[in-house]
Amino acid sequence: MKMHIDVDESLGLIHSVETTPANEHDLNVAHKLLHGDEQRVWADAGYGGAKKRKELKKRNLEWFIGMRPGSRKKLGFSHTKKQRR
Numbered sequence: 001m002k003m004h005i006d007v008d009e010s011l012g013l014i015h016s017v018e019t020t021p022a023n024e025h026d027l028n029v030a031h032k033l034l035h036g037d038e039q040r041v042w043a044d045a046g047y048g049g050a051k052k053r054k055e056l057k058k059r060n061l062e063w064f065i066g067m068r069p070g071s072r073k074k075l076g077f078s079h080t081k082k083q084r085r
Contacts, residue, residue: 002019002020003017004020004029006033016032016035026043027046027047030043030053031056034061040064044065045069048065050065
């Protein structure tokens with residue numbers, strides 16, 4: 001199981017929750033989480049293509065999506081024991 005949660009940016013209150021099987025992609029429920037008053041969306045790398053999806057494309061949102069691990073590694077942000085010392 002997966003739980004997808006939408007939290008108010010300023011208050012930190014949960015206002016939307018969707019549960020899916022673990023094999024359901026995050027993008028399939030992204031549109032269900034948003035209530036319509038958002039201006040910004042903060043999400044992990046799993047939501048990378050959300051703004052290109054048909055159901056979200058017309059929304060005027062500012063997207064802040066986390067980097068994929070491979071992209072971070074290319075920038076030198078990998079966390080190895082050698083770098084922690």
